[in-house]
Amino acid sequence: MKRTHVLAKTANLLIWLPALVILVLFLADGLSFNPISTALHWMGRFAAGFFVLSLAVTPLVTLTGVSSLAVLRRPLGLAAFYYAGLHFLIYLALDLNFNMAMFWRLFTRQPYIWLGSGALLILLVLGFTALKPVMRKMGKRWKVLQRLAYIGIFLVLIHYAMARKGNLFTLQGDITVLLSMLVITLVLLALRLPFIRKGILRLRKVSR
Amino acid sequence: MKKRPDLGKPIPSSEITPKDVYLSRRQFMKAAGIAAAGALLAACTPQETPEPLPVETDTPPASQYSDELMDPATSFNAITNYNNYYEFTVDKERVARLAKNFTTTPWQVEVGGLVNKPRTFSLEDILALGAEEERVYRMRCVEGWSMVIPWLGFPLSALLNAVEPFGSAKYVGFETVMRPEEMPGLKDYYPWPYVEGLRMDEAMHDLTILSTGLYGERLLPQNGAPLRLVVPWKYGFKSIKSIIKINLLEEQPPTFWNMLAPNEYGFYSNVNPKHAHPRWSQATERRIGENMRHPTLMFNGYEEQVASLYSDLDLDIYF
Numbered sequence: 056m057k058r059t060h061v062l063a064k065t066a067n068l069l070i071w072l073p074a075l076v077i078l079v080l081f082l083a084d085g086l087s088f089n090p091i092s093t094a095l096h097w098m099g100r101f102a103a104g105f106f107v108l109s110l111a112v113t114p115l116v117t118l119t120g121v122s123s124l125a126v127l128r129r130p131l132g133l134a135a136f137y138y139a140g141l142h143f144l145i146y147l148a149l150d151l152n153f154n155m156a157m158f159w160r161l162f163t164r165q166p167y168i169w170l171g172s173g174a175l176l177i178l179l180v181l182g183f184t185a186l187k188p189v190m191r192k193m194g195k196r197w198k199v200l201q202r203l204a205y206i207g208i209f210l211v212l213i214h215y216a217m218a219r220k221g222n223l224f225t226l227q228g229d230i231t232v233l234l235s236m237l238v239i240t241l242v243l244l245a246l247r248l249p250f251i252r253k254g255i256l257r258l259r260k261v262s263r
Numbered sequence: 264m265k266k267r268p269d270l271g272k273p274i275p276s277s278e279i280t281p282k283d284v285y286l287s288r289r290q291f292m293k294a295a296g297i298a299a300a301g302a303l304l305a306a307c308t309p310q311e312t313p314e315p316l317p318v319e320t321d322t323p324p325a326s327q328y329s330d331e332l333m334d335p336a337t338s339f340n341a342i343t344n345y346n347n348y349y350e351f352t353v354d355k356e357r358v359a360r361l362a363k364n365f366t367t368t369p370w371q372v373e374v375g376g377l378v379n380k381p382r383t384f385s386l387e388d389i390l391a392l393g394a395e396e397e398r399v400y401r402m403r404c405v406e407g408w409s410m411v412i413p414w415l416g417f418p419l420s421a422l423l424n425a426v427e428p429f430g431s432a433k434y435v436g437f438e439t440v441m442r443p444e445e446m447p448g449l450k451d452y453y454p455w456p457y458v459e460g461l462r463m464d465e466a467m468h469d470l471t472i473l474s475t476g477l478y479g480e481r482l483l484p485q486n487g488a489p490l491r492l493v494v495p496w497k498y499g500f501k502s503i504k505s506i507i508k509i510n511l512l513e514e515q516p517p518t519f520w521n522m523l524a525p526n527e528y529g530f531y532s533n534v535n536p537k538h539a540h541p542r543w544s545q546a547t548e549r550r551i552g553e554n555m556r557h558p559t560l561m562f563n564g565y566e567e568q569v570a571s572l573y574s575d576l577d578l579d580i581y582f
Contacts, residue, residue, distance in 0.1 A: 087356050088341035088551050089408055152555060161544055217542045 063126040070134035073101045074141060091149045098145055100232065102138035103211050105131050106178075107236050107243070110208060114246035117255055129185060132204075136182035139175050139211075167217035170210050177207035205244065212237055328413040328478075330399045332564060334550070337410035339478045341551050346485040347404065348504060349453065350439065350446040362484035365445050367505075370489050376436075376511035379427035386489050390475065392425060393417040397479075398472055400495035402502070403534045403563045405520075409548040414493055415476030420467045428463070428511050435466040436516035437492060438508035454523065459503035460516035460530065461494065464572055470495055470565060473506075496562040496569045498532045529582040533573070534563035538582045 077097050080086045086093040109131035116124050151157055162168045181204060184190060190197055215233050245251060328336035346358040372389060375381035395415045403409045423435070439457035443449045465471060474493045475482060482488035487504025494501050500520050510516070520528035527541055536546045536559040547556040562569050573581075 088338075088345040089355075089549065091554070092408070092549065149554075150549075150556075157547070160546075164539065165543055167542060 059123045059126045062123065063130060066127050066130035070105065070130055070137070073097070074138070091145065095142060095145045095150060098138050098142035099215065102135055102142050102178075103215055103236055105138055106135035106204075106208050106211055107239055109135055110204065110240065110243050114243050117246065117252055120259055133182060133185060136178040139178050143171075143175055167214050170214040170217065174207050174210035174214060177203045177210070181207070208240055212240065328399050328411070330401055330411050332401075334401065334411050336399060336413050336478075337551050342410060342412055342477060343483050343485060345551060347406075347499065348448075348485055348487070349451065350441070350448045350455075350457065350505075351485070352448045353451070359483070359485045361447060365484035365488070365505075366442075367484065367489040370507075372490065372507055372509060374422065374426050374509045377429040377432035377513060378511050379429065380425070382426055384422075386475075389422065389473070389490065393421040395475065396472075398474075398493070398495075400470075400493060401563050402493075402495065402499050403548055403559065405498040405500060405528070405532070405540065405545075407543065407545070407548055408551055409557065409559075410551050413478055414472065414474045415479065416472035416474035416493060418469055419471045419473050419492065420469070422473060422509070423466060423511070426511075431513050432511035433463050434460055434512045434515050435463060436460045436508075436510040436512055437503045437506050438510075439503055440505045440507045454519065457503060457519045458517060459492065459501055460512075460518050461501075462515075462572075463511075465494065465569075468569065468572070470568055496533055496565040498528075498534055500528070501532050531573075531576075531578075531581050533569075533578065533582075534559060535561060535578055535582065537561075538579055 077086070077094055081090055081094050084090070086097075109128055112125060112128040112131065116122055147153060147158065158168075162172065181201065184193060184197060184200060193200065212233065215236075216230075219230060219233065246255070330336075344359045345355050347355060348358045348362065351358045351361040368386070370386040372384045372386075373381075374384060395417055397413055397415060399411060399413045401409055402412050419435075437459045441449060441456045449455055461471070472493045474487070474491050475489060477486060482491065484505075487502075487506075490506050491504045492502045492506065501518075515530060518528075518530055520532075521530055534545075539545055545559055548559045550557050560566070
């Protein structure tokens with residue numbers, strides 16, 4: 056087997072580790088005295104975290120020149136989708152007990168719910184088009200569609216910011232994780248800007 | 264997670280009632296059993312053997328406490344290990360550990376402002392003011408979770424009456440201790456110290472208590488030892504912890520969360536399911552230790568007692 060295959064296969068397995076730990080802790084009464092909220096928040100944090108990591112792959116290849124790292128993009132992107140799905144499922148099933156009337160009321164009145172739903176929808180589209188046959192059929196359009204991820208990550212971060220008691224604008228409250236994700240995302244997006252990317256590529260050639 | 268009784272599994276510590284509480288309950292049961300047996304003996308002819316006394320089992324009974332709605336009290340373990348106390352940390356589960364060595368003796372509370380007899384009370388002075396009562400109150404956090412807590416305390420009015428407020432006193436301001444060497448969270452960027460306030464009529468209301476204990480024990484630091492406010496019809500953050508200063512004022516005092524985000528946390532902050540937080544709903548709450556959400560009640564279920572305080576206020580403007 057090729058090295059890249061091993062890397063992708065390992066990543067495909069490892070992405071499930073956090074979910075497994077959360078599940079075991081949940082069943083063993085180890086998730087605080089508010090386990091449903093805690094499980095919900097951890098799934099959300101991992102969804103956001105994997106999303107940021109998946110966006111880090113391309114800049115990482117640019118920076119290091121190790122092109123085989125690119126195989127990580129797919130498992131990390133899919134992980135973001137899986138954890139967002141689990142996050143939503145816990146919310147609907149355990150937090151709201153499938154009370155759809157309540158979900159609808161919240162959906163229409165609470166912006167953070169439709170921001171989160173929007174992000175989930177984007178991840179769903181990206182996850183579906185990650186299927187090899189769909190990918191092949193889409194051809195060039197696939198790459199354009201992937202740009203939805205940039206909208207998606209900002210929806211996720213705003214959704215996260217709005218669900219916290221802290222206040223991102225005055226930098227107060229429990230915002231450390233959120234703030235680091237935001238900064239990393241902005242750096243990663245900056246690294247994709249063509250002139251920055253070309254600059255880095257040139258520097259790498261010079262130093263070699 | 265709340266579990267159904269399962270003989271094969273150990274009971275999580277979160278469900279175990281503190282030892283002295285269930286022991287005292289057992290003593291009570293025993294006494295009741297003896298009394299009942301005595302009554303039985305007196306009523307019947309004595310040839311019958313008395314009913315056997317209640318058998319002690321190894322499983323402690325569920326909490327003996329419940330509120331007036333028959334909602335059972337939250338476990339002692341949950342109450343003392345799931346706390347919002349930002350002076351220590353914003354992480355609810357780490358407060359208990361970080362607050363463990365917090366010094367609560369000696370403790371002094373300075374009561375002053377618009378009063379005839381300003382005075383600095385020691386905790387002992389305060390405890391001598393009035394008999395402590397048990398009050399089982401619901402506690403609704405603005406974040407959307409709630410507990411039922413058997414407090415020990417006495418009406419705040421007893422303390423206020425002792426210092427004889429002027430007629431001009433319209434508000435009461437409270438302040439939490441600031442001790443950076445013991446409270447690592449004070450390093451975080453917030454408008455410390457934590458301050459809170461009540462309108463005079465709210466402060467004098469019989470439901471408003473100063474608490475010194477819960478579950479029959481002295482308060483632990485994470486719950487606001489040695490002295491805290493409890494205002495059960497308002498969101499939890501109004502019930503300020505570890506009080507060192509009480510001030511009677513003519514003007515409405517600034518309050519901590521209101522300073523942070525005035526559009527999100529009002530001075531009143533009465534529990535109100537119909538007034539959503541700008542970013543999330545307040546219609547329901549997660550009761551700690553249970554799986555189903557509870558509908559949030561107007562004034563946290565104390566509407567009958569306190570609604571009249573606000574009859575001339577638009578609660579959507581004065582939220």
